[in-house]
Amino acid sequence: MSEHGQKTDVVIVGGGVIGLSIAYALSREGVPVTLLDRGRFGQEASWAGAGIISPGSERPTRSPVSQLRTLSARLHEEWAVALREETGIDNGYRRTGGVDVALEERDEHDLEAASGRWREEGIAFERLRPEEFSRVEPALGPEIRLAYFLPDRAQIRNPRHLRALAEACKNRGVILHEHAPALGFGISGERVDSVLTAAGPISCARVVLAAGAWSGQLMRDLGVSVATRPVRGQIVLLAPGATRLRRIVEHGKNYLVPRDDGRILIGSTEEDVGFDRETTPQAIAGLHELAARLCPALRDAPIERSWAGLRPGSIDTRPYLGLAPGHTNLFVATGHQRAGLQLSTGTAALMADLLMDRNPSINLSSFRVDRGADPSEDSFRS
Numbered sequence: 001m002s003e004h005g006q007k008t009d010v011v012i013v014g015g016g017v018i019g020l021s022i023a024y025a026l027s028r029e030g031v032p033v034t035l036l037d038r039g040r041f042g043q044e045a046s047w048a049g050a051g052i053i054s055p056g057s058e059r060p061t062r063s064p065v066s067q068l069r070t071l072s073a074r075l076h077e078e079w080a081v082a083l084r085e086e087t088g089i090d091n092g093y094r095r096t097g098g099v100d101v102a103l104e105e106r107d108e109h110d111l112e113a114a115s116g117r118w119r120e121e122g123i124a125f126e127r128l129r130p131e132e133f134s135r136v137e138p139a140l141g142p143e144i145r146l147a148y149f150l151p152d153r154a155q156i157r158n159p160r161h162l163r164a165l166a167e168a169c170k171n172r173g174v175i176l177h178e179h180a181p182a183l184g185f186g187i188s189g190e191r192v193d194s195v196l197t198a199a200g201p202i203s204c205a206r207v208v209l210a211a212g213a214w215s216g217q218l219m220r221d222l223g224v225s226v227a228t229r230p231v232r233g234q235i236v237l238l239a240p241g242a243t244r245l246r247r248i249v250e251h252g253k254n255y256l257v258p259r260d261d262g263r264i265l266i267g268s269t270e271e272d273v274g275f276d277r278e279t280t281p282q283a284i285a286g287l288h289e290l291a292a293r294l295c296p297a298l299r300d301a302p303i304e305r306s307w308a309g310l311r312p313g314s315i316d317t318r319p320y321l322g323l324a325p326g327h328t329n330l331f332v333a334t335g336h337q338r339a340g341l342q343l344s345t346g347t348a349a350l351m352a353d354l355l356m357d358r359n360p361s362i363n364l365s366s367f368r369v370d371r372g373a374d375p376s377e378d379s380f381r382s
C-alpha cells in the first residue's frame, strides 16, 4: 500500500507515449499501475512529434532494431482498433503510404542502398521514375530525380493517440497523477522501495523510468548513467489549403505528413541546444523552403503554427530498455530519440514481458542501459 493510500505494483515515472503505453499494456494484463507526470500527460516530445510509423518487415533480420520496428508496426494496427473500441477515440492511424525522394545524386545512392534492405526484409516498395510520380503523389515537384513508394508507411495523430491511451488507462484502473513530479527514489540496497513525491513516497514492487529527455537527470542521483541528451526538433503546420498531399513524403531526415483535414506537417530539425523548446525563424523558414522544393504548390501555403519538442536522445539512437545497472527492480524505457511514437507499442510489450518475469520476444541485449555505443543502425529509418 502506498502513502497515497492506493495499492500499486508498478510505478511508472513519465506519462509520455512510452510511459502511457507501458501503463496500458500492463493494465490489460491486470497489473496495478500508478503513472506519474510532473506536468500533464503527453504534452512533451510525444505531443510534438509527427507520428510517422515505419512499416514492419515480412522477414525481419536478426537485427533487434528491425524486430522491434516490426513488432511495433503490427501492434499499432491492433492498438488503434482496441483504443477506438475502449475509448471511442480514433487515434488517426492511417496507412497513407510514403514516398522517399531524392533531390541530389547522393540521395539517390542512399535510397538505392535502403531499397536493398527493404528487398531483403520483405518491405513492400516500388521505384518510381518522374513520369510515374503523378500516379502515386501528384504534388511532387520537378526537382525530384527519383522516388520510392512504400505503401505500408503509416501515421497516427499523436495528440489523439495520447488522449486515447490516457483514457484507456483510466478506464482500466491505472492510478493517474498529473502535476506529480518524481523527486527521487527510496532505496534499500539494490532495490527501489518507493518513488518520492511532494505528496509523500509511493511504495511499489517495481519502478519504470520513462521520463524522456529528463530521465538522465533522475538517474544521476542513483549513480546510474543514462545518457538522454535532449535533441530539439522544430516542426511546422501548414493550414489546410488548395494543395492536398496523398502520401507522407520523406527526404532524408525531413518529411511532409498530410493529415485527413488537409493540414500538412513539415518536419523537422535535429538540434543540440539543451532544454530549450523555443522555435527559431531560420529553422521555420528552412523547413518551409524545403517543403516548397519537394512540392512547389506549398510555396505560398500559410503557416498555421510551429512548435518544438525535446526528443530523448541516446548514445546511438536506439532506446534503452531494461534494468538499471546495479538495481533489481528499477527498469528504464527511454532514449527513443526520433522513433518513440513508432516504437512505443513494441516497447510496451517488451517492458510488460520484463516486468512480469517473462522472456521478452526480442533479445534486448543491444538495448541494454550499460551498452557501448553502436552507431551502425538507425532505428528510425524503415
Ligand SMILES: Cc1cc2nc3c(=O)[nH]c(=O)nc-3n(C[C@H](O)[C@H](O)[C@H](O)COP(=O)(O)OP(=O)(O)OC[C@H]3O[C@@H](n4cnc5c(N)ncnc54)[C@H](O)[C@@H]3O)c2cc1C
Pocket (backbone or CB within 6 Å): 013, 014, 015, 016, 017, 018, 019, 036, 037, 038, 039, 040, 041, 042, 043, 044, 045, 046, 047, 048, 049, 050, 051, 052, 053, 180, 181, 182, 183, 210, 211, 212, 213, 214, 215, 218, 232, 233, 234, 235, 267, 268, 269, 308, 309, 310, 311, 312, 333, 334, 335, 336, 337, 338, 339, 340, 341, 342, 343
Ligand atoms: C518534431 C518531432 C518530430 C517527431 N516525429 C516522430 C515521428 O514521426 N515518429 C516517431 O516515432 N517519433 C517522432 N518523434 C520522437 C518522439 O516524439 C519521441 O521519441 C517520443 O515522444 C519520446 O517519448 P517519451 O515518452 O520517452 O518522452 P516524452 O513525451 O518527452 O515524455 C516524458 C514525460 O516525462 C515527464 N517527466 C519528466 N521528468 C519527470 C519527473 N521527474 N517526474 C514525473 N514525470 C516526469 C515529462 O513531463 C514528460 O511528459 C518526434 C519528435 C519531435 C520533437
